[in-house]
Amino acid sequence: MxxxxxxxxxxxxxxxxxxxxxxxxxxxxxxxxxxxxxxxxxxxxxxxxxxxxxxxxxxxxxxxxxxxxxxxxxxxxxxxISRTFQITRLFWDLTVLENMIVPVRQVGLRPLVGPGIYRHEQERAMALLERVGLSHLAGQPARKLSFGQQKLLEFAAVLMADPxxxxxxxxxxxxxPTVIRFMMDFIRGLNRDxxxxxxxxxxxxxxxxxxxxxxxxxxxxxxxxxxxxxxxxxxxxxxxxxxx
Ligand SMILES: Nc1ncnc2c1ncn2[C@@H]1O[C@H](COP(=O)(O)OP(=O)(O)O)[C@@H](O)[C@H]1O
Ligand SMILES: [Mg+2]
The missing domain is CATH 3.40.50.300 (P-loop containing nucleotide triphosphate hydrolases)
Structure with a gap:
């Protein structure tokens, strides 16, 4: 290798x-x-x-x-190459869905201010949120998430760039432990892909x-x-x- x-x-x-x-x-x-x-x-x-x-x-x-x-x-x-942070860096007043979009904009693909969220971005974000079990919270502000959910959101957001x-x-x-188990299975699945x-x-x-x-x-x-x-x-x- x-x-x-x-x-x-x-x-x-x-x-x-x-x-x-x-x-x-x-x-x-x-x-x-x-x-x-x-x-x-x-x-x-x-x-x-x-x-x-x-x-x-x-x-x-x-x-x-x-x-x-x-x-x-x-x-x-x-x-x-994408990364998560030891201390989660989410935008607390933005929604879960918006937090998925911000990293894509930050890497210069498109400014955050603009004509809303593109449909293909939204679809990709929702599919990833689904995979980490957060799609039902897409419209909620990030501050409402539990600590484990915040970690999952940050992980999902990193995947938006298709690293x-x-x-x-x-x-x-x-x-x-439940979230740890889920994370490990998720990492393994992505690794297989x-x-x-x-x-x-x-x-x-x-x-x-x-x-x-x-x-x-x-x-x-x-x-x-x-x-x-x-x-x-x-x-x-x-x-x-x-x-x-
Ligand atoms: N921005 C910084 N300014 C000053 N010292 C730092 C900074 N970042 C890390 N350090 C120091 O560098 C060393 C390594 O830190 P770090 O990389 O955070 O270790 P780890 O992630 O393994 O715990 C520590 O002594 C830490 O205090
Ligand atoms: Mg450290």
């Missing part, structure tokens, strides 16, 4: 902290790759570097062997069950990688992460 996404010696500092430290990773096309590590190990910063929210102090990002370092977020999105690679930042964080995933997740059961390959970060560096069963038994990983 070839690498859909690759970082090479990626580095990012914040003042005296090196959040991501000469970090080289690969996400293989068609995989569900896990990204784990203790709090503060640089997982979210790595996502921010990949998606163009931050610029690296060193190193490069490649998508399908094309160097994309320094591209803007909407340009990265046009390359087929090839989805970066998920703690999809199961704070979500109840060809979507590649890079998933940051603290719930180790989810990581072990879902991922076919796991990367471990500690203090901004990749300290281990391999199949979940191997990672689970790796002394360096246990020391850095599972032990705490």
């Amino acid at each position: 070839s690498a859909l996404l690759r970082t090479e010696r990626l580095t990012r500092r914040f003042g005296g902290i090196t959040a991501v430290n000469v970090c080289s990773i690969e996400v293989r096309q068609g995989s569900i790759t896990g990204l784990i590590g203790p709090n503060g190990s640089g997982k979210t910063t790595l996502f921010n570097l990949i998606t163009g929210i931050y610029r690296p102090d060193g190193g490069d990002v490649y998508v399908r062997n094309r160097r994309v370092t320094g591209l803007l977020t909407h340009q990265i999105c046009h390359l087929g 090839e690679l989805v970066l998920l930042d703690e999809p199961a964080g704070g979500v109840n 060809g979507v590649t995933f890079l998933v940051v997740e603290h719930n180790m059961e989810v990581v072990m069950e879902l991922c076919d390959h796991v990367l471990v970060l500690d203090q901004g560096q990749k300290i281990a990688e391999g199949p979940p069963q191997v990672i689970q038994a790796d002394p360096a990983v246990l020391d850095a992460y599972l032990g705490i």
